[in-house]
Amino acid sequence: MRTVDPAKHEAKRRAILDAAAGCFAMKGFEKTTTAEICRAAGISTGSLFHYFPNKRAVFVGIFEQDADETAALLAAAEQIEDPGEAILQVITHVSEQLLHPVIAKLVLEVAAQCSRDADLARLIQGNDRALRDGLVGLVTRAVDAGRIDPGFAPKTVASWLVALVDAPLSRVILEPDLDPAAELAVMKELIARFLRPVLSISPPAGGRVPDTGEISPG
Amino acid sequence: MRTVDPAKHEAKRRAILDAAAGCFAMKGFEKTTTAEICRAAGISTGSLFHYFPNKRAVFVGIFEQDADETAALLAAAEQIEDPGEAILQVITHVSEQLLHPVIAKLVLEVAAQCSRDADLARLIQGNDRALRDGLVGLVTRAVDAGRIDPGFAPKTVASWLVALVDAPLSRVILEPDLDPAAELAVMKELIARFLRPVLSISPPAGGRVPDTGEISPG
DNA sequence: GTCTATATAACGATAGAC
DNA sequence: GTCTATCGTTATATAGAC
Numbered sequence: 001m002r003t004v005d006p007a008k009h010e011a012k013r014r015a016i017l018d019a020a021a022g023c024f025a026m027k028g029f030e031k032t033t034t035a036e037i038c039r040a041a042g043i044s045t046g047s048l049f050h051y052f053p054n055k056r057a058v059f060v061g062i063f064e065q066d067a068d069e070t071a072a073l074l075a076a077a078e079q080i081e082d083p084g085e086a087i088l089q090v091i092t093h094v095s096e097q098l099l100h101p102v103i104a105k106l107v108l109e110v111a112a113q114c115s116r117d118a119d120l121a122r123l124i125q126g127n128d129r130a131l132r133d134g135l136v137g138l139v140t141r142a143v144d145a146g147r148i149d150p151g152f153a154p155k156t157v158a159s160w161l162v163a164l165v166d167a168p169l170s171r172v173i174l175e176p177d178l179d180p181a182a183e184l185a186v187m188k189e190l191i192a193r194f195l196r197p198v199l200s201i202s203p204p205a206g207g208r209v210p211d212t213g214e215i216s217p218g
Numbered sequence: 219m220r221t222v223d224p225a226k227h228e229a230k231r232r233a234i235l236d237a238a239a240g241c242f243a244m245k246g247f248e249k250t251t252t253a254e255i256c257r258a259a260g261i262s263t264g265s266l267f268h269y270f271p272n273k274r275a276v277f278v279g280i281f282e283q284d285a286d287e288t289a290a291l292l293a294a295a296e297q298i299e300d301p302g303e304a305i306l307q308v309i310t311h312v313s314e315q316l317l318h319p320v321i322a323k324l325v326l327e328v329a330a331q332c333s334r335d336a337d338l339a340r341l342i343q344g345n346d347r348a349l350r351d352g353l354v355g356l357v358t359r360a361v362d363a364g365r366i367d368p369g370f371a372p373k374t375v376a377s378w379l380v381a382l383v384d385a386p387l388s389r390v391i392l393e394p395d396l397d398p399a400a401e402l403a404v405m406k407e408l409i410a411r412f413l414r415p416v417l418s419i420s421p422p423a424g425g426r427v428p429d430t431g432e433i434s435p436g
Numbered sequence: 437g438t439c440t441a442t443a444t445a446a447c448g449a450t451a452g453a454c
Numbered sequence: 455g456t457c458t459a460t461c462g463t464t465a466t467a468t469a470g471a472c
Binding site: 121128167171173174186190193 | 245326330332343
């Protein structure tokens with residue numbers, strides 16, 4: 001008779017992951033000790049290695065949860081009739097997460113780690129691409145509906161939308177009294193202006209817009 | 219009779235800093251050993267501590283050089299008559315730097331370190347603010363000249379311009395075949411659309427733009 | 437100023453009792 | 455499954471000869 005309760009095991013794994021996320025955000029991967037994670041999770045140092053083979057597996061585990069969340073977010077967005085609204089909802093949700101200092105620190109930490117750990121890089125790349133590909137679908141729908149400018153390829157637009165939510169990250173770290181609501185408002189306006197159909201008589205071609213005399217990209 | 223040549227001392231300091239920057243970009247702060255820095259710089263482990271009191275001072279030293287470079291960049295931009303052109307030149311220069319993978323890795327590493335080292339954070343914050351404040355001047359000139367939309371405060375615009383050059387950082391790390399020229403082109407277009415004076419009859423107030431039915435920020 | 441050699445400290449991971 | 459105790463490794467920074 002097995003006394004192991006898989007649900008309980010999974011719950012404890014989650015609890016360790018949560019505790020570890022806080023530690024990694026605060027001190028970074030290398031400087032958080034396994035002992036600290038155990039203390040935060042309320043277990044002893046030996047127990048940690050019953051749930052994870054090593055410290056890196058704990059770190060990676062945190063970001064494996066993201067795939068499910070992203071899938072759920074995209075599935076919800078795809079139910080929205082207005083594709084423009086759907087895009088904004090996705091961007092808003094992701095942005096609001098990233099504007100939390102703890103999340104921002106964790107994201108910067110994982111970005112730094114990715115450049116030196118190919119396995120981790122593949123995981124994060126997969127998460128990023130899932131979000132981007134979901135947005136490609138929504139962008140395509142929005143272009144077809146005439147709601148956004150067809151001047152750029154949907155994939156290019158989607159990539160930049162994902163990049164834009166990362167843009168304020170360093171300010172979240174450096175400027176403690178940053179107002180998340182204000183940042184989000186500017187970002188939405190920035191995106192709206194980026195994507196707005198050009199109001200000129202001649203439709204834009206090849207990513208160009210009519211020269212109206214202001215700052216030009218060329 | 220002093221045999222010390224200050225110029226030679228400074229040159230060697232620079233050489234160590236250059237070697238260290240490569241190491242830190244490749245392996246991160248904690249995982250690069252002082253021995254590695256010394257090997258890369260062609261000196262022995264004892265000598266390093268003749269030039270820097272400890273490993274962190276080497277890391278910080280890399281970013282102390284940035285202040286001069288930013289000042290020079292802004293001084294050059296302020297000589298340009300057209301403020302829109304000046305803004306684009308600054309953004310382009312900074313962006314081109316950040317699109318190099320080695321620089322990108324170093325920037326992500328320092329961002330991660332900043333969240334845990336108040337002294338380093340102050341240094342980087344100073345560098346960021348110097349760039350931003352220089353841009354505030356250029357933006358103000360451009361608004362007065364009617365070249366960019368007055369809908370946002372110059373400080374807000376300048377902060378976002380600085381943030382925008384950071385936006386592609388994670389993709390630089392995750393997508394090795396990213397085309398820097400293409401990224402820069404999209405970024406310029408994005409900025410142009412963000413800043414373009416609104417073409418409507420009623421001028422925008424309070425950061426709002428006329429509702430034209432597409433994706434809206436509210 | 438530059439080198440070799442090393443003191444000292446800390447961490448990740450394991451062993452083995454219960 | 456969880457604990458305590460500890461091993462082996464590795465790194466920073468210093469000491470002291472030249």
